[in-house]
Amino acid sequence: MPLINKKTFLEFLKCPVKGWMELNNPPKKVISLADKYRMEEGKEIGERARQLFPEGVLLEEKNSFIAEDITKCMFRDQSFNTIYEAAFIDSNFVTRADIIEETKEGLKVYEVKSSKSNTKQIKELIKDIAYTVMVIKSAGYNVNEASLILLSDKYRKGLSEQSLFELYDVFNEAHRFIDEFFSEKEKAVEILGSLEKPEPKFIYECRNCDYFKECFDMDRDKTIFVLHNKHHSQVKRLIEQERYLLKDIDVDELEKDVHRRIYRSLKENKLIVDDKRGLWEKLNNLEYPIGYLDFETVSTALPLYDDLGPYEKLPFQYSLHIKKSPDSPLKHLDYLFFDPSVDESKRLAETLAGDVEGIKTLIAYHDSFEKSVIKNIIERNGYDEQLKSVLTEMIDKFVDLEMLVKEHIYHPDFHGSFSIKKVLPALIPDFSYEGMKIKNGDDACYVFAKMARGDYSELEMEKIRKDLLEYCKLDTLAMVKIHEKLLELCSIF
Structure with missing residues (x-):
C-alpha cells in the first residue's frame, strides 16, 4: 500500500471513507488562480521562516525512502544540526518536518504555518504537528520540543523580518492528540490498506464532502444538508435519528421560515415567494x-x-x-x-x-x-x-x-x-x-x-x-x- 501521510491520516480520523479515497483514489483537483497564489505564498513563508534557523540545510530529495536515508546520514554527520524537510518513516506512515533541530536532549520539531498567531484554528494546527511528532517518535527518535511557527498578528510590512513570526510551544498540547493517534494507527493501516472502500456512514461532516454523491448515490438537495445554516446540533440530532432526507421530516418540525420555504420549494419543485406584500x-x-x-x-x-x-x-x-x-x-x-x-x-x-x-x-x-x-x-x-x-x-x-x-x-x-x-x-x-x-x-x-x-x-x-x-x-x-x-x-x- 502507499505510505500514509499526514493529510490522509487526519482525514481518516474524521471519516475513514475520505481517508481511503485520498490514499487510493485521490480526486483530480482543478487548481484555481487563488489556490496557485496561496501555494506560492505558503512556499515563500516556509523559506522565510528558515531564516530564523540560518545554519539549516534543505533536504530537497522528493522520494520519501531516499529522503529518509539521507536524513539518517545527516543526523550521523555531526556537522548537520538543523535540517529543513527532514523525512521520517514509521512502517506505513511518513512525514516531512518543516524544521528539525538536533540537541543533546533530543529533537526540536518546528511546523511552519501560514496562519496568524491569533487563529481560531489552533486545534487543527496542533493536530498537524502532533502527527509529525508521532511518526518521528515511532521511527525511534526522541522529541523534546514541538513548536508552531505562525505569522505574528502584530507584524506590519516594513518591520524587521524577525517580527514576521511568533513561536508557540505546543509540546504538551500535541501529546494529548498523539496518544489518540497511536490508538488509531493499527485501525488506519487495516482500513486504508484494504482493497475495498469502507462502508460510508452518514455524518455531519458529509455536508460539504466531495465524495457525497459517490458514497450515498443521492442528491444533496434532497437531504437535510440543504437547509441553509441549520444549527449543527439540530442536524446531528436528525442524523442520530437516521432521518437524512427532507422527506423524512415534517415541515411543521422546522422552526425557521427560511427552512420551511426551502422545504416547500424543493417538495413542489418551484420558486416560492412568501409575503409578497x-x-x-x-x-x-x-x-x-x-x-x-x-x-x-x-x-x-x-x-x-x-x-x-x-x-x-x-x-x-x-x-x-x-x-x-x-x-x-x-x-x-x-x-x-x-x-x-x-x-x-x-x-x-x-x-x-x-x-x-x-x-x-x-x-x-x-x-x-x-x-x-x-x-x-x-x-x-x-x-x-x-x-x-x-x-x-x-x-x-x-x-x-x-x-x-x-x-x-x-x-x-x-x-x-x-x-x-x-x-x-x-x-x-x-x-x-x-x-x-x-x-x-x-x-x-x-x-x-x-x-x-x-x-x-x-x-x-x-x-x-x-x-x-x-x-x-x-x-x-x-x-x-x-x-x-x-x-x-x-x-x-
Missing part, C-alpha cells in the same frame, strides 16, 4: 437615487503594502451602478488602483466619496462585508473630518439585498445557498458569470496581488485590468437585475 413594502420604501456597491479586497498572508498586517483586508477596487429613479437609465462608475505597486486606498476613498454624493440608498449583497470595508478604511487612514463624515454616513444607507432574498424567496436552483453566484442564474437564467476570465472574489484578490508584486508584464496587466473591471461591474449589475426581479415577483399580491 411585505417584500413590496420593503422595496417601495427604498429612497432614490439608489447606488449598487461592491468592493473587491486583497488579503494576503504576506502584506503587500507598508503598515499592512497579515490577512488585513484592503479595498483595491469598487463598482457602483446608480439609478436616480425607478425609470432612469443606469449609470456606472468604478475605480481600480492605477498602480498596484502603490497603496491607493486613500485615493479610492476620496473617489468613492465623490461618486456616492446625493445617493440616498446603498444596496449591497451581504452588506456586512461592504460596511466592514468602509469601517476599516476609516480606521486605517488619517483622513480629514469631512471625508470621514461622508464615509461614516454611507454605512447607515445600506440595504442588504441578500436578506431580502433570504426572507422571502427560494428557488430549487439555489441548492441550499443564497450566494449571488447561485441566486443570479436561478432568478435570471440568461445572466451568469459563465465565460468570465475572473469568476469570483477569491481569484480577483489573488490576481490583483500578483499585479501588486509585479508578476505580470505590462501587456498582461492591461488585459487583467479589463478582466477585473468587467468582473466587478457584473457584480453590481447582478444586484440591479435581482432588484428588478424582486419588484417583478411582488408586483401582484
Whole structure:
C-alpha cells in the first residue's frame, strides 16, 4: 500500500471513507488562480521562516525512502544540526518536518504555518504537528520540543523580518492528540490498506464532502444538508435519528421560515415567494437615487503594502451602478488602483466619496462585508473630518439585498445557498458569470496581488485590468437585475 501521510491520516480520523479515497483514489483537483497564489505564498513563508534557523540545510530529495536515508546520514554527520524537510518513516506512515533541530536532549520539531498567531484554528494546527511528532517518535527518535511557527498578528510590512513570526510551544498540547493517534494507527493501516472502500456512514461532516454523491448515490438537495445554516446540533440530532432526507421530516418540525420555504420549494419543485406584500413594502420604501456597491479586497498572508498586517483586508477596487429613479437609465462608475505597486486606498476613498454624493440608498449583497470595508478604511487612514463624515454616513444607507432574498424567496436552483453566484442564474437564467476570465472574489484578490508584486508584464496587466473591471461591474449589475426581479415577483399580491 502507499505510505500514509499526514493529510490522509487526519482525514481518516474524521471519516475513514475520505481517508481511503485520498490514499487510493485521490480526486483530480482543478487548481484555481487563488489556490496557485496561496501555494506560492505558503512556499515563500516556509523559506522565510528558515531564516530564523540560518545554519539549516534543505533536504530537497522528493522520494520519501531516499529522503529518509539521507536524513539518517545527516543526523550521523555531526556537522548537520538543523535540517529543513527532514523525512521520517514509521512502517506505513511518513512525514516531512518543516524544521528539525538536533540537541543533546533530543529533537526540536518546528511546523511552519501560514496562519496568524491569533487563529481560531489552533486545534487543527496542533493536530498537524502532533502527527509529525508521532511518526518521528515511532521511527525511534526522541522529541523534546514541538513548536508552531505562525505569522505574528502584530507584524506590519516594513518591520524587521524577525517580527514576521511568533513561536508557540505546543509540546504538551500535541501529546494529548498523539496518544489518540497511536490508538488509531493499527485501525488506519487495516482500513486504508484494504482493497475495498469502507462502508460510508452518514455524518455531519458529509455536508460539504466531495465524495457525497459517490458514497450515498443521492442528491444533496434532497437531504437535510440543504437547509441553509441549520444549527449543527439540530442536524446531528436528525442524523442520530437516521432521518437524512427532507422527506423524512415534517415541515411543521422546522422552526425557521427560511427552512420551511426551502422545504416547500424543493417538495413542489418551484420558486416560492412568501409575503409578497411585505417584500413590496420593503422595496417601495427604498429612497432614490439608489447606488449598487461592491468592493473587491486583497488579503494576503504576506502584506503587500507598508503598515499592512497579515490577512488585513484592503479595498483595491469598487463598482457602483446608480439609478436616480425607478425609470432612469443606469449609470456606472468604478475605480481600480492605477498602480498596484502603490497603496491607493486613500485615493479610492476620496473617489468613492465623490461618486456616492446625493445617493440616498446603498444596496449591497451581504452588506456586512461592504460596511466592514468602509469601517476599516476609516480606521486605517488619517483622513480629514469631512471625508470621514461622508464615509461614516454611507454605512447607515445600506440595504442588504441578500436578506431580502433570504426572507422571502427560494428557488430549487439555489441548492441550499443564497450566494449571488447561485441566486443570479436561478432568478435570471440568461445572466451568469459563465465565460468570465475572473469568476469570483477569491481569484480577483489573488490576481490583483500578483499585479501588486509585479508578476505580470505590462501587456498582461492591461488585459487583467479589463478582466477585473468587467468582473466587478457584473457584480453590481447582478444586484440591479435581482432588484428588478424582486419588484417583478411582488408586483401582484
